[in-house]
Amino acid sequence: MTSVDDIKARVCEAIDRAADRITALSDDILRHPETGYKETRTSGVVVEQMKQLGLDPQTGLARTGVKGRLRGRSQGPTVAVVGELDSLIIPDHPFADPVTGAAHACGHNAQIASMIGAGIGLAEVSGELDGDVVLFAVPAEECIEVDWRLGLRDQGELHHTAGKAELIRAGHFDDVDLAMLTHAGPAMLPMGVGANANGxxxxxxxxxxxxxxxxxxxxxxxxxxxxxxxxxxxxxxxxxxxxxxxxxxxxxxxxxxxxxxxxxxxxxxxxxxxxxxxxxxxxxxxxxxxxxxxxxxxxxxxxxxxxxxxxxLPFSDDAALVEVLEPNGRALVGDGFVDLKDLAAGGSTDMGDLGSVMPVVQPIASCGTDAVAHGNAFYTKDHVAAAVLPAKVMAMTVVDLLVDGAARARKVLDAGGPKMTRQEFVDLHDxxxxxxxxxxxxxxxxx
The missing domain is CATH 3.30.70.360 (Alpha-Beta Plaits)
Known part of the structure; x- marks a missing residue:
């Protein structure tokens, strides 16, 4: 019988073999930023990457979202590995679009690359997992261009300014039970987990x-x-x-x-x-x-x-999911893995919305610069630290969750207690x- 460590080793070997592909993807998206609900080129790139994995992705979800599914060997909980498609607008950023001013000053380019990287690793072992893996590229995390987005709402095209809430409302997360995403952080932080965020x-x-x-x-x-x-x-x-x-x-x-x-x-x-x-x-x-x-x-x-x-909505990592992810992070970066649970971050993320309907975890990984996020000097300098290592930590965590009858995924779901239904979520927003x-x-x- 194959051990969990053997499965995780094969996953990481597959990611290492694809490291050039992963880092090139992160760099390509960095150089072609698009703002929320307008990420048409980036979505197209994701579609092609998923097709290379043999997936038949759904497209046009909340305008630009892309969703692919790796089938496990048996039915069980479904884990989503999520990446955000959109950028900010920072015209004086070194990688800003010269026309729109769009710029990846929050590292979402690396998120998409790490999502695809995790998919590359998990595709090698999906036949040994007792549940499915969803790769989900989601639009419009950054809260910008507010008047334009509310105009789309006024026209009936959207209900929400942020992408994950729109996807939840439309039912596109109904077939997902747990989710994870790795966010970029400063170079001084190789990897960490447990941070909170404001609503x-x-x-x-x-x-x-x-x-x-x-x-x-x-x-x-x-x-x-x-x-x-x-x-x-x-x-x-x-x-x-x-x-x-x-x-x-x-x-x-x-x-x-x-x-x-x-x-x-x-x-x-x-x-x-x-x-x-x-x-x-x-x-x-x-x-x-x-x-x-x-x-x-x-x-x-x-x-x-x-x-x-x-x-x-306010965000915090699911404690039971942190317990699953943390050993994998420490295996990759050793003492560089940091417990962030006492960090009261002033920022916000729509992972809080997703966390209101299912257990979620959002580790932080170094982007390679020590600049402040959302500033003109923040960008992905180290694509290995920002995309390849996160691909590994998320893929390893998915393996832990979905082997052996998905026992650990079920334990996480039980420990998390009741979450909002989709209708309760919609009613709260409204x-x-x-x-x-x-x-x-x-x-x-x-x-």
Whole structure:
């Protein structure tokens, strides 16, 4: 009888033989970044990679998602190895697209490569696994281009700004029981697991005023821009009132200030992200922000439209899955494997959404640079550390989960306790999504 260690050794040997293919894939995607729900080239590359594995992938899931399935020898739990397709927009990044400004400053290129790499290894042994493996390239993890994405929602094409929530809602994760994804981290961290991430709400805000000649008759106008700046000041005043335990972060952009410097602005648009460690914390901070937005409108006599939607639910690694993955990480990087459970990260990920419906784990692996993620100096410099080693740790963990009647996968599922159903997930998202128009009263008054 073949031992688990022998199976894992064959998996790693297959990944090593394909190391050049894996690193080339990571580098290719790095050099061809695409933002969320627009990842058409990247999806096409993934389709070809899956076909080389003998898979017949599903395509066009949530616009650009790609899903392939490696069949095990018997029915059992299904484990997904996930990679994210999309990039950020950072025009001064060294690998930015010169036209769109898109750039892989969060390492998603390496995620896709590690997903394919894990598939290469697991294809060698799928006939010895008691369950299936899904390779799932998912769109739109980064919460950017908010107005455009909410426009797709308004048109009925999408429900969610983030890809995994959209895929969950559409039922594309219904046939998956557990999932994993390896995220890029700094060079000082060879590999680690256990980090948490905040949930977040996204807001699209539009202040409505009245235009007037800014020099000859400014008193005849109602400044949408000034209403926005008053609201921003009020939000800043709230920052000392946010609860420490909520870990709140509020970020905003003014995406449209006005149309001409010679006219009182009649329209000012904003995008805003509100992060907190819990759903209740997200709600509390959102209510405080909404009061500030209404206050800005009231102060200047403007109107304000506030659209709120969930971008991500709070994330934490599944403890039982960590127990399975950690020995494999330590086998690969030794003392370089770090326990991150005490790290309260201020960022967010839609792995939190996936974790609300199934056990998930998201190890972190070095990208080869010590720059801060989402910055113009963060990129995949070491494709072996960022893609090949993660392919191994995920494939080895899948083997542990699905050998011997998938006993460890079943143990993880039992230990995790009840998760949300798809309908409960949809209902939660919908309950946190609101649309409001508040009148400051000035637009009804005579100019």
């Amino acid at each position: 977040s709400l996204v807001k699209r805000i539009r202040f409505h005023g009245r235009s007037a000649h800014a020099g000859a008759a400014p008193w005849a106008g109602v400044s949408a821009y000034k209403a926005a700046t008053v609201a921003i000041a009020a939000i800043d005043a709230h920052r000392e009132m946010f609860r420490d335990e909520d870990g709140v972060r509020v970020h905003h952009l003014i995406t449209h200030a006005g149309d001409a410097v010679t006219a009182i602005p009649a329209r000012t648009d904003m995008e805003m992200l509100i992060r907190a460690r819990t759903i209740e914390g997200m709600k509390r901070a959102s209510e405080q922000v909404d009061r500030a937005l209404r206050g800005g409108a009231l102060a200047m006599g403007a109107d304000v439209e506030i659209t709120t939607a969930v971008s991500f 309950s946190l999504s609101t649309d409001e128009r508040f009148s400051g009263g000035g637009l009804s008054a005579e100019a």
